[in-house]
Amino acid sequence: MDIIDKYNQERETTIQYDLFELLHTDFNYSLKHQLKNFGNDTVTNFVALFPIKGKTRISEIKVLLRNLKDILPKDLFEAAKEEVRDICDDYKWINSNEGKNILQIEEWIKAARHSMSVDFPSELIYIGRSFVNPISLIVGGYVKGKGAKDLVKSYFDQMNPPIAIEYKITVYETER
Known part of the structure; x- marks a missing residue:
């Protein structure tokens, strides 16, 4: 298995989707449009x-x-x-301790992914959360040397993560 396949396989073992896109705080556009145009003050x-x-x-x-x-x-x-029902369930979760913790981790992940893409564009690094323990933070992947691994770890530690990072970074040899 080549390094890209290994990277993709490991990356898929973590939560990669943007949780914010799954949470509802408003009606979908079509339903909101129907309700707004119903022509009743109580509904409005x-x-x-x-x-x-x-x-x-x-x-x-x-x-x-x-x-x-x-x-x-x-x-x-x-x-x-x-x-x-869906909106209220999401709203309750967003305001729960677990929800607040996970959303704080998600905000950090979003910022870290953006920074990583700018500062480490050639390294195969992923950032996500565990499916088993969603209140987690995993940084993994493959880098081209021990120095790069140490640099990546230091880089993310300096970004003040909301919880301890579980590092799963492997050094791989490049063909010369």
């Missing part, structure tokens, strides 16, 4: 609560949603109800 005021942020109370949102049951057509109400 309900939609104005989204994207959900700050000190928005989920209990208030659910009460207001129930008020829409007699106003909206059944299919539109059910779609809104499902979206509200």
